[in-house]
Amino acid sequence: MTVEAKLSIAGLEKSFVGRKVVSVDRLEIGRHGIEGLIGPNGAGKTTLMGLITRKLKADAGTLIYRPGGTEIDLRQMSMDQVARAGLVKTNQVIQDFETLSIRDSLRLALAPAEREQFWTVFTKRRKRDAVEAEIDEILSHFPFENPNGDARSAGEKKLLDIIRCLLLKPKVLLMDEPTAGLPDDLTRAVMTLVQKKVAEEDLKVFIIEHDLDLIWDYCAHVNFLADGRLLCSGTPQEVKDHPVVVEKYMGVVDV
Numbered sequence: 001m002t003v004e005a006k007l008s009i010a011g012l013e014k015s016f017v018g019r020k021v022v023s024v025d026r027l028e029i030g031r032h033g034i035e036g037l038i039g040p041n042g043a044g045k046t047t048l049m050g051l052i053t054r055k056l057k058a059d060a061g062t063l064i065y066r067p068g069g070t071e072i073d074l075r076q077m078s079m080d081q082v083a084r085a086g087l088v089k090t091n092q093v094i095q096d097f098e099t100l101s102i103r104d105s106l107r108l109a110l111a112p113a114e115r116e117q118f119w120t121v122f123t124k125r126r127k128r129d130a131v132e133a134e135i136d137e138i139l140s141h142f143p144f145e146n147p148n149g150d151a152r153s154a155g156e157k158k159l160l161d162i163i164r165c166l167l168l169k170p171k172v173l174l175m176d177e178p179t180a181g182l183p184d185d186l187t188r189a190v191m192t193l194v195q196k197k198v199a200e201e202d203l204k205v206f207i208i209e210h211d212l213d214l215i216w217d218y219c220a221h222v223n224f225l226a227d228g229r230l231l232c233s234g235t236p237q238e239v240k241d242h243p244v245v246v247e248k249y250m251g252v253v254d255v
Contacts, residue, residue, distance in 0.1 A: 006030025012061030036219035044228035086171035
């Protein structure tokens with residue numbers, strides 16, 4: 001049985017100062033649990049994610065999102081509407097709520113959208129207990145120095161950003177270099193948790209990552225982007241062996 005894509009992209013284009021940085025004829029996201037996007041620096045990967053989330057406005061093309069049986073034209077939506085519809089992106093550059101503790105940041109992520117005023121988030125004891133139990137469970141996967149305090153290091157802030165996004169229970173999670181700068185044990189912990197969420201929830205994940213071992217080990221499907229164009233797609237082994245990937249990317253040391 002063919003799995004319907006959560007996100008269908010066609011004829012998507014974006015130029016800056018006369019230079020076309022994205023020109024994707026067709027890309028289907030969400031037919032596989034975890035998918036990867038690789039390519040050299042300047043390939044247009046982060047720009048593509050910006051177009052999907054509506055941080056950037058496309059010059060041409062279509063972005064059709066299917067969160068649950070219905071079709072939504074993302075080009076008619078704002079960034080916050082896209083996120084509320086279940087298409088969420090982690091941050092390549094660490095974002096932090098400086099005045100909130102780790103737990104308070106996660107409590108806010110679990111707040112219903114219509115009740116985001118922090119002081120009204122959890123007025124019912126049963127709801128509050130369920131939220132605290134969910135936070136305890138997800139924090140158990142990671143060695144935060146002080147879960148009741150602030151995220152101190154860059155690594156803790158990156159982990160907090162990923163956890164916040166997962167707690168939003170998105171339909172599609174875009175991850176832009178999610179484990180950059182993390183040690184191997186935390187990288188494995190992050191990806192193990194992502195795999196668990198994909199298996200248990202209606203979640204599809206699309207990862208930009210220069211750590212090719214992560215891509216080969218965790219992605220069921222991989223896309224290769226260069227010069228703004230999608231040049232090949234397939235299983236990790238198919239992409240790894242593709243002559244265009246070997247020529248344009250695999251020999252590059254500083255990516």
